[in-house]
Amino acid sequence: MIKKPFIAANWKMYKTTGEAVSFAQDIEEMIEDLDVEVVVCPPLTAIKSVSTIIWQDKPNFKLGAQNMFWEEEGAYTGEVSPLMLKELGVDYIIVGHSERRQYFAETDAFVNKKVKSALAHDLIPIMCCGESLERREQGLAERWVNGQIVAGLEGLSPGDIERLVVAYEPIWAIGTGRNALPEDANAMSAYIRSIIAGAYGDELAGQVPILYGGSVKPENISDFMREEHVDGALVGGASLKPDSFAKICMNSIV
C-alpha cells in the first residue's frame, strides 16, 4: 500500500509574521502539487497572516498550532483556547511536545486534557511522546513511552482515535543532529500502534498516523518513510528554510 506522507513543520519560537508570510509564499509553488499532507505550525502571532493572506482555500496545506489551553475561555493569563485557534483556521494542534513538558511543566494529565479538548473542538491533536537518552540507555524507553501513550489517551472513544495523530520524538534526537535509526523509530512506532491496538483494536490502530521527529532532514526522510510503521515526520530545524522543507516534503514520497 502506498501511504500518503504526513509532514508537519514545528517552527517553535522562530519567525516573525513577515518571515512566516514570506516562507509561505516561497513554499507554496514548490509543493503545491505533491500528494503529501503538509501541516505548518507557526508561532501564534503568525497564524492569522499565513491563514488568511496566503493559504485560504489551499486544500494541500493545513495550519497547526504548537500549544493551547483546554478551557474555552476564562481567567488564564497568557493562554489561548481551542475556540480562538479554530477561528484562525487552525486544524491541527501539537500537544505534549517534550519542550513543553520540560520547560513548562506539562504533565501527562495536562496532555490528556488538551487532547480531549482539541478533539471536542474539532482540532486534530498531534500527541507527542518520547524518552530521554538516560531512559533509553537504561532500557526503559518502551516503558516510558507506554506510560505517556496510556495516560495521554485515557478516556478517549474509538471515534476520537480515528482523528488522532501521534508523534514519536526521542528527546535525545531533537535539535541535536543525531536522528534515531529508522529501524528503531519503526520499532517504537510499531510498539505505539500495538498499545493503541490493545485498547481499540487493530483496525483503528492501523489508521493512526505515527510520525517520527528528531533531526529529520532532506537526506534522511526517505529512510524513515520506507519503514512500515512510520507515516510521516514532525520537523523542527529543517522546516525553517523553504528549500529544505520543500525537499523533505518531496523526498517523503517513496
Ligand code: PGA
Ligand atoms: P528537530 O525538532 O527537527 O529540530 O530535531 C523536532 C521537534 O522538536 O519537533
